[in-house]
Amino acid sequence: MFHHSSKLQYTVKVDTPDPQFAKLLQQAIGGIEGEIRVAMQYFFQAMGARGDSRIRDLLISTATEELSHIEFLGHAVALNLEGAPVTAQEEAAKDPVVNAILGGANPRHLLSSGLSAMPVNSNGVPFDMSHIYATGNIGADMLANATAEAGGRVLASRLYNWTSDSGMKDMLSFLIARDTYHQQQWLAVIEELGGMAAALPIPNSTPEDHEAMKHSYYYLNTLLDKKAPEGRWSSGPSLDGRAEFHVVDQPAPEGQEPDLGKARPNSGAQTEQI
Amino acid sequence: MFHHSSKLQYTVKVDTPDPQFAKLLQQAIGGIEGEIRVAMQYFFQAMGARGDSRIRDLLISTATEELSHIEFLGHAVALNLEGAPVTAQEEAAKDPVVNAILGGANPRHLLSSGLSAMPVNSNGVPFDMSHIYATGNIGADMLANATAEAGGRVLASRLYNWTSDSGMKDMLSFLIARDTYHQQQWLAVIEELGGMAAALPIPNSTPEDHEAMKHSYYYLNTLLDKKAPEGRWSSGPSLDGRAEFHVVDQPAPEGQEPDLGKARPNSGAQTEQI
Amino acid sequence: MFHHSSKLQYTVKVDTPDPQFAKLLQQAIGGIEGEIRVAMQYFFQAMGARGDSRIRDLLISTATEELSHIEFLGHAVALNLEGAPVTAQEEAAKDPVVNAILGGANPRHLLSSGLSAMPVNSNGVPFDMSHIYATGNIGADMLANATAEAGGRVLASRLYNWTSDSGMKDMLSFLIARDTYHQQQWLAVIEELGGMAAALPIPNSTPEDHEAMKHSYYYLNTLLDKKAPEGRWSSGPSLDGRAEFHVVDQPAPEGQEPDLGKARPNSGAQTEQI
Amino acid sequence: MFHHSSKLQYTVKVDTPDPQFAKLLQQAIGGIEGEIRVAMQYFFQAMGARGDSRIRDLLISTATEELSHIEFLGHAVALNLEGAPVTAQEEAAKDPVVNAILGGANPRHLLSSGLSAMPVNSNGVPFDMSHIYATGNIGADMLANATAEAGGRVLASRLYNWTSDSGMKDMLSFLIARDTYHQQQWLAVIEELGGMAAALPIPNSTPEDHEAMKHSYYYLNTLLDKKAPEGRWSSGPSLDGRAEFHVVDQPAPEGQEPDLGKARPNSGAQTEQI
């Protein structure tokens, strides 16, 4: 069960409201790299967690923190929209900021939300929940979570680089820090469960006789005019310790040429196909 | 530039056509765990790859392989739809298979595609390209790719477990094998670039003074009624080697109570808000 | 059955074509507050209307009016796009209007629609029909319709405030007026059926023994650090006249701690979960 | 800032697991009538709330409760999926329940989520955040919230009617009760602010000279072959007290016939259009 306290998790201060930056910040709320995504992803993983109950606690607890991130980012968006013009007659409409409303800002901040945050990304595209990755496999889920936090920290760093507002830089430095930890938190779960080598291949419960293992350890180089690039992936022991990596260059097809024959009567095809 | 040879990458044989399994197989084509996703994800990452050109080659070459996976899976869907009834008058309509068309099968296989594969998942929801994760950061992208391959192998294992068709089991054992390799291929890129510790936190190019580092290494336990779960994430050196992990239990807010004040005249609010 | 007459429901005049305003107007066509939404919502409600046949007539008749609103708004968009530049070599390309095409205008008005209206909102996001609310319950549907008209009038007022074009202001004043009536039209249906108190709780046909009535009349204050706000919702008779409102402050969970136990073999989980 | 306690808000018990009912319950989580929608709608409205701060508290507090509803519903879905077959070889696969997996159940509960809840509706369509209605106008928002709770209670009643599981009936009777209150909670806000008559037309801050008031109080009957239906909407004082309702039957167009003339050179039209 969830509870709430009235103050924000972190102080939000905007020195110079900027409707253009409000639009960019939306990516951190409703983008695939954003906070709705991680909050909901951890929440749904928690609701399906099986096995070690500590992991369930980690998931629900971190989902709760991410909800608080949505909250202070939403406040930051609203503060950046303070003073944006709402009528063409306003004095402000002669300022550069006004043109920004139509030029670089999200018009729905004016038209739809009444100058506050929306669950959309920086293009105004609403977040959709197909991005909640929750497989029921803890290995796959922890990688998905580290990925989400990596994407989130890339985004927060780019926003930090873009803005020159010291309040916004302060808030983003907090997000960058929390993403630093959360990347490692999820990878640490893999360590706790025996480390990456033991986790691979995910799912590590798939019996070996379900797998055509002669195809499990080679890099398939489909490039017609180049040798396979060499590196950790092309030779040496596999990361899961089961075999040696090798290379198959410019492979030939192993299968048949597909042929579905004629279409059936009454199947809606043209007569010529039947 | 792409080229094509007429045969499939791998032989596809269906012993007993099953329109219900055709519907399930769609998840491996048009699901977020499926082959359109990985093909397009590696393709777009390749088109944006900067730095070590070997990685670009890996990406475009593997994208090309995944296109071939779409192709043989598409053939498998069509073969599973062979013999599905198209008119209520058919003899077949008295068989259990017929009821399956409406019961457990995708009606659009009958109505929309003419008994062949579609770019949709097992619920009939079309794949959408927002799932192409390509950040321009090689660390984030490699984690995203390992995640995609982990999800793919979980799915292929579940499909393998479900079906009792030996042809389908054989094809899926090939997919399981290739996903085994591809998981490790992308993690091996991280090894090649110095290993996970050096890659973290992603992006590792973010200057430390952009980060509120006192918030970078603690697990925040937002649970009101439980101590933080202990594990690799709660103490010991951080995975990036920069600090020690610790715990903040049942944290209090650090920020202000948000207050946007009154709405502005002409902003479309109710009079009572202004 | 539908019919059409060639003239628009209302005169559309644009004094100064403005491609930026064309983009904003799209919200009134393809936004969730827009005319496609209400036209289709009333249409689908009409097709499912059961009970008093007058309501069905109201629904289909108003759907028909809303189709006419789409039509004149679409013309307004096209007129605002008159004269927008289509080649970089045009004289116009040196004017501020030209930069607006890329800055504040929708590029698809240039690239995709040939300078005319599209079924998208002001961010260029296509309308999707999941927003057609039609439950088969007349109480729920009338509230949904009043909501839609309220959102529509908020939008029309904001567009009116924004533009300084007298032709556009005239057209928008007509939309504002029709939204005034339609809000009340739908609420008047609730009056006609006995008033709001009789309609509540929706559905008013749910037997009381399907409801855990001890949980039906309190405000649950989940805020840890604040008393419940007091008002019409916290004390006094309930709006449906069945009970007295009261407050439960800072509630404790009543349920169990969830525990799904271990994952099953062959379910695609990691070995550690099984 | 959000917090969490480990127990569920309400006890969840499933007497007879039923994967078909798991699929139906998804509508209450990820449908437009579901709990993700209301949780996020109230959350975003709270983040944009201006004016009376009690309303902001109501919004964030109720958002928090709705998050707890997602949580126990998610647990109910997982419990209904207990024992669903994961391999065709299982004994269970000979039971009717097994066929349900493909017939009446969501295949992604098997293939994608590992037998747990997903943020999708009962068709497997993911929730998308365009359904978060938050306009910044408290009148429009309260109507939207009452609408959402009405739709939610309609859904909960239908689920209650469908299932014969006593545990599920108990849980749903709690949801029905909370929806009873929340419908009235939001309408009570309108009462607190002066009542519906004072709130109308929404926004009540739009100056009368922005409105073509001669068009504000008539029902427009577009039916060619029927007189306007009579009722509270067709005569008597308007609900906002500003005028008398009346009827315009079978209206004629007031506008021009649209004519965009020829297409411009270089605009991508056919030569015949230019």
Added chain:
Amino acid sequence: MFHHSSKLQYTVKVDTPDPQFAKLLQQAIGGIEGEIRVAMQYFFQAMGARGDSRIRDLLISTATEELSHIEFLGHAVALNLEGAPVTAQEEAAKDPVVNAILGGANPRHLLSSGLSAMPVNSNGVPFDMSHIYATGNIGADMLANATAEAGGRVLASRLYNWTSDSGMKDMLSFLIARDTYHQQQWLAVIEELGGMAAALPIPNSTPEDHEAMKHSYYYLNTLLDKKAPEGRWSSGPSLDGRAEFHVVDQPAPEGQEPDLGKARPNSGAQTEQI
């Protein structure tokens, strides 16, 4: 401006209500081959029509007819849902029809719409307006319209083949007939404007010096292991009469190897890429 008469364009009779067929019929309403699509496509093309005003009349008039198709199909869906069970306790629940509700029917017909039509396809996926093809080029638009009607007639034929209900067969035979005409109506517009040869290549207003004409008339055979298939496309005069068709077999790339070099500092890349 639109008007409505109360009767349906065509009589709808359902001899044996069938909730499974209700689900299939949804494809003809909310599928990409369905009536919402053509109604809205012709409507938006009409609103952007430039040049010969007869075409605008054809478009808006046919849009109006298609709205009437939505209407009678919606009624057909509702009639097919008559008698579907709404409680598990009903006698009906022991009938095969009942299982169909969960097995082969759309659960949202029960849960969301109150046993009536929805703007979704046969998978329950809502129609989205990105499928409204309207380019402002009359050649492209007429092809798009003929395509839509061809898809529509394929669908109607498949539905006709599936059902054994004589009322439904009668209604579908009307739809098949109208689709027969509409396919030809749109192609006849191309004839009226001079015929297909004159229309090609679309747009026929593109100056020849905007086109690398040496690449305009060959079939590019990218198959590594097969000669180009021969046919009308590989030799003889081009359909536009400007040149001769020919073949380029197994082409080699003409472009450079892409190389974006290193990533820029502060661009969010890993240090190794910079």
Added chain:
Amino acid sequence: MFHHSSKLQYTVKVDTPDPQFAKLLQQAIGGIEGEIRVAMQYFFQAMGARGDSRIRDLLISTATEELSHIEFLGHAVALNLEGAPVTAQEEAAKDPVVNAILGGANPRHLLSSGLSAMPVNSNGVPFDMSHIYATGNIGADMLANATAEAGGRVLASRLYNWTSDSGMKDMLSFLIARDTYHQQQWLAVIEELGGMAAALPIPNSTPEDHEAMKHSYYYLNTLLDKKAPEGRWSSGPSLDGRAEFHVVDQPAPEGQEPDLGKARPNSGAQTEQI
């Protein structure tokens, strides 16, 4: 099976990088008129092709070419983003180009993709695979393909007209040329199969007794105030040679007035409806 060679199909040169044009070019990658669409459409049609195997070869071979178009367009987007500013402190940030990033450019090129192409259109809306038209009917599919290429050439012409960059003009002139051919390639398939008259009505395999043929050859003029426009569609032999075109002016409904009666108990309706 697919293969790849390292060079691009066509040389890409950008004389003056322009982040605004990068945004516009996205329409040619991820728009409905773009290359992902045609690549995937031909690919899925090929996987379902039945009948003449030459058509399957055409489809898969052309799909392969379109993949190469995605590739060079993606490179063009990245080259147009060279030099775009990533921090507000950069010198560049004082240039007009910088303002373009927020004004006329896609912010996700900065925030999400690291200055490279994305699978989105020029509004930033991701491509979704519902646009892959593949019916299993070769007539419907060839029209769909000609439509796609017509839309593609309209778009490429508009992009050509817009840009003044000679490298971009050169690349676009190649795309215009290939679209010229591909339009005719698909229409030539119809010629090869006997010509358009023989192909109509699609599907030409639908028996005449499935069709209410008295409704198959008239234009239905639903306009109340205008006679039907006359042209090739209104008189003379039908395009399929089966009948004569004629006109039905201002038609009256042939069907009943819909009436669903009362709602059923327990169906979630209001008491007043039951």
